[in-house]
Amino acid sequence: MYQIVYDTVQEVLNNIRPGFTWREARIVCYKTLLQKLVDYGLCRGDASDISDMYDCKLHRDFMPHGIGHFIGSDVHDVGGNASYWCWTDEQVKDIDWYDPDLEWCPLERNMVLTIEPGLYFNDVLLDPAIADPVKGQYINRDEVAKYRGLGGVRIEEVFIVTQDGYEKISHVPRTIDEIEEFMAGAKPDDIPFLDALESWTVISKDNFPMTKNVNS
Numbered sequence: 529m530y531q532i533v534y535d536t537v538q539e540v541l542n543n544i545r546p547g548f549t550w551r552e553a554r555i556v557c558y559k560t561l562l563q564k565l566v567d568y569g570l571c572r573g574d575a576s577d578i579s580d581m582y583d584c585k586l587h588r589d590f591m592p593h594g595i596g597h598f599i600g601s602d603v604h605d606v607g608g609n610a611s612y613w614c615w616t617d618e619q620v621k622d623i624d625w626y627d628p629d630l631e632w633c634p635l636e637r638n639m640v641l642t643i644e645p646g647l648y649f650n651d652v653l654l655d656p657a658i659a660d661p662v663k664g665q666y667i668n669r670d671e672v673a674k675y676r677g678l679g680g681v682r683i684e685e686v687f688i689v690t691q692d693g694y695e696k697i698s699h700v701p702r703t704i705d706e707i708e709e710f711m712a713g714a715k716p717d718d719i720p721f722l723d724a725l726e727s728w729t730v731i732s733k734d735n736f737p738m739t740k741n742v743n744s
């Protein structure tokens with residue numbers, strides 16, 4: 529489950545550059561997620577089926593949220609402008625109503641955004657999808673059943689759009705190996721903030737604030 533989301537994040541980031549629109553980013557995100565679901569046996573189909581799976585919005589039943597947002601003065605900052613809301617009737621059919629203000633926003637250098645795909649196994653969404661004659665043909669019920677009740681995974685990366693790509697500024701253990709190494713008490717060499725981090729503050733009703741050493 530985690531690897532599917534991680535691979536989806538990387539595929540979107542690999543496409544980030546000035547001029548790339550948020551709509552293009554979300555299509556890459558959703559279609560990559562669907563392809564990974566097929567690759568790992570959770571959905572049925574081949575490369576030629578991904579567009580049909582996207583068109584019937586099967587991705588919404590596994591990822592019921594947008595792909596990210598601007599970061600600025602606020603964590604979830606405003607973005608886009610009125611011109612991005614001028615859609616044709618044809619464009620409206622494929623609008624992502626989770627991020628309508630960003631839909632036609634072309635990325636520009638020095639923009640700061642998040643990309644945060646997720647994968648969830650929610651009965652409220654999956655049951656109708658499986659029962660749907662179009663969506664249901666693509667879902668491997670036996671494999672999906674193994675993950676019901678586990679919740680889901682979301683990975684959020686923060687990045688700055690650069691002149692020819694992006695710079696990631698969320699420096700935390702991210703791959704499965706890095707996370708397992710970190711949880712085992714090691715400090716991965718390529719996680720720069722860990723060397724400088726001496727302690728963090730834990731806020732609780734009984735102890736405000738309480739400083740805890742990262743090695744304890």
